[in-house]
Amino acid sequence: MYRQSDRAANLYNEWIPLTPLEDMERTEYDVLIVGSGAGGGAVLSQLCKQWGANGKKIGVVEKGGLLLPTHFYNIPTYTLPRFRSYFDKVSTPVNQTLFRELFALGGRTLAWQLVAPRMPPSETVSWPVPARELSFYYAAAERAIRVTPYYQEGSYYTSILLDRLHSRGFPHAVPMPIAVDREPTKYGQLHSNAAFSSIIQFAEALNRRPYDLAVNARAVEIITDRKRVTGVRVMSPDKKSYILKAKTVVLSASTFENPRLLMASGIPGRAIGHYLTTHSLLGLTGYFDRRQFPEVLGALGILIPGQAGHPYQVMIGGPPEEYNAYQQYLVKPLQNQLRVVAGAFGEVESRFDNRVVLDMAKRDEYGVPDIQVHFSYSEKDQAVIRQMRAGVRQLFTAMQATSVEQVEGPVIEAIHDMGTCRMGYDPSTSVTDPYGQVHGVSGLFVADNSVIPTSGTANPTLTTVALAIRTADYIIQRLR
Numbered sequence: 061m062y063r064q065s066d067r068a069a070n071l072y073n074e075w076i077p078l079t080p081l082e083d084m085e086r087t088e089y090d091v092l093i094v095g096s097g098a099g100g101g102a103v104l105s106q107l108c109k110q111w112g113a114n115g116k117k118i119g120v121v122e123k124g125g126l127l128l129p130t131h132f133y134n135i136p137t138y139t140l141p142r143f144r145s146y147f148d149k150v151s152t153p154v155n156q157t158l159f160r161e162l163f164a165l166g167g168r169t170l171a172w173q174l175v176a177p178r179m180p181p182s183e184t185v186s187w188p189v190p191a192r193e194l195s196f197y198y199a200a201a202e203r204a205i206r207v208t209p210y211y212q213e214g215s216y217y218t219s220i221l222l223d224r225l226h227s228r229g230f231p232h233a234v235p236m237p238i239a240v241d242r243e244p245t246k247y248g249q250l251h252s253n254a255a256f257s258s259i260i261q262f263a264e265a266l267n268r269r270p271y272d273l274a275v276n277a278r279a280v281e282i283i284t285d286r287k288r289v290t291g292v293r294v295m296s297p298d299k300k301s302y303i304l305k306a307k308t309v310v311l312s313a314s315t316f317e318n319p320r321l322l323m324a325s326g327i328p329g330r331a332i333g334h335y336l337t338t339h340s341l342l343g344l345t346g347y348f349d350r351r352q353f354p355e356v357l358g359a360l361g362i363l364i365p366g367q368a369g370h371p372y373q374v375m376i377g378g379p380p381e382e383y384n385a386y387q388q389y390l391v392k393p394l395q396n397q398l399r400v401v402a403g404a405f406g407e408v409e410s411r412f413d414n415r416v417v418l419d420m421a422k423r424d425e426y427g428v429p430d431i432q433v434h435f436s437y438s439e440k441d442q443a444v445i446r447q448m449r450a451g452v453r454q455l456f457t458a459m460q461a462t463s464v465e466q467v468e469g470p471v472i473e474a475i476h477d478m479g480t481c482r483m484g485y486d487p488s489t490s491v492t493d494p495y496g497q498v499h500g501v502s503g504l505f506v507a508d509n510s511v512i513p514t515s516g517t518a519n520p521t522l523t524t525v526a527l528a529i530r531t532a533d534y535i536i537q538r539l540r
């Protein structure tokens with residue numbers, strides 16, 4: 061008979077089917093994915109879409125629990141201050157740095173800001189992926205996470221400021237590309253999960269074919285035999301170990317956890333953990349005369365992509381509360397002036413010295429060595445920050461702001477971590493080959509922000525999803 065507490069725990073698990081690790085130990089997986097954020101969700105979704113119910117075995121292990129069944133913005137009580145306070149509580153700083161992780165099913169896609177631009181071609185030309193192929197996978201990623209340039213359509217706020225930018229020297233300013241499902245609910249088909257998180261991919265995959273998913277399942281070791289991956293050792297919160305067998309393992313555990321797992325498992329590679337990169341971040345606020353705008357404002361979302369000679373991207377957002385999205389339930393106060401926030405991301409050089417290393421003197425509760433993070437700006441990065449500061453002021457002048465103040469930075473963009481398992485041809489400067497397979501270990505792949513070769517200027521998630529779909533297609537060919 062159920063006790064009340066058992067019943068509550070079971071109900072809590074019922075919104076997505078879970079498989080006990082004891083059962084997963086009895087299966088040999090064709091593909092085992094570690095981590096369920098942007099990279100892990102994209103790989104799972106593509107495998108399930110392409111394979112259908114073909115009998116291949118797919119498993120996913122996720123270190124975190126079932127925090128939320130949807131993106132935070134889809135929750136009716138969402139406001140920016142409530143979100144900030146909640147995110148601070150549920151996320152974890154990486155080793156006393158500003159970088160933050162969210163250990164939960166869905167990873168950081170439960171909280172991301174949904175801004176999903178492509179990397180500028182001037183950046184990706186040096187990447188080990190042919191331009192036409194990358195463009196094909198960007199389009200696939202945009203469909204997968206429902207990116208739209210029409211999110212602010214009809215908003216005078218966006219169109220007035222966009223017109224001012226276009227006519228005053230910024231013709232490349234565009235409406236912000238946002239990962240939001242704009243389909244209306246019709247014919248009885250609900251489209252209530254507007255803001256994208258990887259939970260949507262877990263749902264789509266589930267409705268195509270079965271797969272095994274374990275949460276609160278921390279991967280602690282990658283197991284290899286004669287340069288071939290054979291499985292992963294996973295631990296439960298009660299510190300019990302399980303050996304999960306797999307022909308293919310995909311690490312999607314983030315920029316910090318992937319190199320940690322690789323190094324702690326003794327996988328060799330000069331570049332593992334190195335070339336850590338992100339963006340530099342500068343926040344400026346401009347004030348506008350409210351009388352220049354109509355009463356119904358709408359949301360503000362404008363993106364000025366980086367380009368040759370301008371190694372920074374600027375995102376411009378508006379009220380309420382500095383953000384380009386708000387719940388319909390929010391009561392907006394009448395204002396005398398408008399406050400517009402511009403966030404600028406500067407390109408950061410990929411340098412060997414910026415790195416994640418194991419700290420053998422300290423271990424976590426699972427016995428895995430901790431990491432130390434070493435990161436600093438180069439002289440070139442500082443020059444980009446100076447150029448960006450002047451550039452954003454020019455943007456506010458073009459938009460006819462009455463005054464401008466710097467509100468943030470320069471700091472590191474704490475959530476755009478990339479590069480610690482970067483892809484490339486040369487094993488001395490990269491960790492994986494151009495398809496995401498770790499150099500020298502057959503069947504071991506990486507698919508998340510850590511494979512992105514250089515920071516460029518664009519927010520990373522769309523690129524991660526594009527490269528992860530490509531890696532999944534490669535795995536499908538390989539396992540034919």
Ligand SMILES: Cc1cc2nc3c(=O)[nH]c(=O)nc-3n(C[C@H](O)[C@H](O)[C@H](O)COP(=O)(O)OP(=O)(O)OC[C@H]3O[C@@H](n4cnc5c(N)ncnc54)[C@H](O)[C@@H]3O)c2cc1C
Pocket residue numbers: 094095096097098099100121122123124147161162163164165166167168169171172173174175176277278279280312313314315317475476507508509510519520521522524
């Ligand atoms: C507030 C906020 C706003 C953001 N806004 C944007 C934006 O507008 N645009 C954009 O492009 N990006 C944005 N980002 C960044 C975006 O969320 C990340 O780029 C993206 O989620 C990275 O995907 P990932 O798969 O590399 O890592 P994650 O999404 O973090 O997923 C990693 C997963 O691995 C799991 N894991 C870790 N270690 C283990 C282990 N040992 N065993 C098993 N599982 C493990 C984690 O719990 C997690 O679920 C934002 C992030 C935040 C927090």
